[in-house]
Amino acid sequence: MTAELVRGQNLPLPHTRLEVRVSAGAPVVCGATLADAEGRLSGAGQVVHPGAPRLPGVEVPGTAAMEHRLVLDLDALAPEAHRLTVLLALPGGGGDPGAPAHFGALAPPRLTVGVPDGDGIATYTLTGLDTESAVAALELYRRQGAWKVRAVGQGYADGLAAMLADQGLPPMTAGELAAAALAAAVPTAPPATAQPAATPLTPGPAVTGPPPPRTADGGSAAPTTAVPLDRATTDPAATGATARPPAAVPGATIDYSHPRRSTASRPAPAVERAAGTGPRPPAPASAPAPATAPAVPVAGDAAGWTMDERLYNQVWGMFEDLARTTAAYRSAIDFADSRREQELDRALADPRARIGSAGDAARAAGGARYEELSARARETLDRDLAQLTAESEAVEPALPPAYARWDHPVWLGYRPPAEPAMAVRLGDLRLPERPELRIPMLIRLPLERGLWIDSGRGGSAGSLMADATELRRLAAGTAALHAVRLLAAHPPGGCAAHLLDPGGSAASAFASLTAAGLVSAPPAQGAAGVTAVLDRLVRRVELVRMAVRGGATDALPPDIDLADQLLVVNDFPYGFDDRSVTRLRYLADEGPAVGVHLLLVADRADAAAYGPLLDPLWSALLRLTPVPDEHLADPWVGHAWTYEPPTAPAGGGALARVLGELGSTRR
């Protein structure tokens, strides 16, 4: 399994013949330095860069590109080389005015150390960069005869020259070398140096050919489409608490840094440096944050094997923290309230206090005590909410499509994933104490139970405002959004959708899905259509359950589709007879375990004729609403959270992109 490194983490390397794959949001120059045991460079000859792309055992590409492969043979390195640092630098620091000048304007570069053309051993995403134009990304170092890799991520705002000087080169030499490296990497360089990108060091099938050819036009065209979200262009005063990246340009990059925080407070890898075992290079250019400052939240600050898992855990951690900190606040306010009541009762129980100023004094004293306690509680709450808001602002832009809101720019670059997402976002959750702080409601895939979009009036303020037909229309639209998101979270062919709309009332809501070819057949109408679809799915569930129980999954008939199935039912129970209702209940109970999922749009009042018979169905489904409604409880304290359903993205660009991508894989 590929390990996801965090800054400062190290990992033993099982091989010495390696490949470092780099992918960045804009063309970057890639190089390496070979330092001695003290971490110092003995001279300019120890730097591998586009102008001098080869030393024994290490070879770097000769041009700036968005994708790189560095070929390493650690056994072939000079014996005095103890530490190999993989560095990235932006060529735009010099000539091309359109190129990004610092890493903060790019999506975080990602590095993978792996066997040549094979599995990755470790990956590292360089998050949190800002004004740096050069960064020491990874370190491969000898430790007691073996090689290890460490995620460094040390950026240098003063560029490559500063980094080389930091590693021990005289400033003059460092400056000349940096200029030479960057000059050799820009596409106008003579083809002689630009050509030998990464030719394999060793012959054999295991090693790849040159990296994707990145010609002069390709190298310079990319930055013009990328829109750097520079903090300088974002007025800090204008961005509210719910500030979002001013997105919506295809190919737009995401600024992972916090919009209202200065670079000075960003934590440098100070802990790693202090705890490092070997001798360390001199202090880095960017000063570490003071230890007393509250930690600046970063995306992915949680446990997990992959970034997706870390973000999932982080979001759930935020959910729990918000629930608990609000519980502390409410408990304090309740206590202050009841204390004031009691004090007042006591004061009034004394008949002498009823007349005269004593009663008023008691009342005033009680009120003052109440104010004092509630102010302190509010202060604590505000401190925690500020921290969570900052964390939310760091996390939201970093979310992958399956976790992201529909207006997130990541959808504009959507491609079907290679494997099912870990979870999907079904909406947002918030508490009245801070309505603008919204926690993504992430639910694990595969779904453990079906979803029920309640098209009835649940009693919430939102549903009472809309009229009945409007609610039904909203519910069908919400269901369509959920369906698209579920399909988008699966790889091509990983999930098939079926649509049951016996009344035909959701034709417009589901038209986009049908048009894009996302449903296997046009919405089944009438009772006959319902029966046919249900029979097919029930048969699949029965056969797969039997096969799984008997351990004979290879004996399934060939016409069984083993992909996940999503059954969307609109306007239940219209068009359902008793037999169909029973079958639907069977699917709701037994389907999730074998990959058949239910998305039901229904008004419970419509099914009142069934009496309590359908109660188990309703309670087996996760109820969602088409309008904001407080009906979800958290698992820790049980607050009533306001659920906010997803809304279709303005302009529909993201949705069109997703539908197009999904549809094209199905044809």
Added chain:
Amino acid sequence: MRTAPAAGRPGLRRVLVNRTRVTAAGERQERGQRVTVNMTKGQAISLRKNDGGDLTAVRMGLGWQAAPRRGLFGSRTREVDLDASAVLFAEKQPIDVVFFRHLVSDDGSVRHTGDNLVGGAGQGGDDESILVDLQRVPVHIDQIVFTVNSFTGQTFQEVQNAFCRLVDETNGQELARYTLDGGGRYTAQIMAKVHRAGGGWQMTALGAPSEGRTFKDLMPAILPHL
């Protein structure tokens, strides 16, 4: 309706301050060496460090030795189950309690690491722990009382190597320790309380023996100590 999202969730335990507490590693060197306090009943010590800073986290540990296995019908061994509990008070009103049925206080500041039903090796290790993050305790909570109960009914005389202690969680320093075994025919002890004093917290050793299966039986006995 209650969501069941926790079902698919890996056991994640986190409070806001868990992350900020990482800085404690740096403070550790500067904190002066503190002498273990041998508490006597009713003695109060301030949880304030020599350099004026406050303690941020304390842990109550409870350890005892499992009942010896009997040979043939080993399952009939009379297991010893001691339980640690913490009751949170605001001006003498119980607000919340952390015990084996409610492992985390609603605000997340007090956490029980899990019920141990049989005890341990009896070599001084904690078999149950309650962690208190003093910085995150809600503003109205002014006292936290720690208790030990014998759920299976043995008196402390019958339990081997039983002790409870209070530990400064930031550096592992023991603040108070009681040896429970041989302490008489009691099934419960109101061990200590941590209460607000000035801007910080203070600990008072109570060490009051009592009787009861869970903390609920102790409530009348706790109230005089508040």
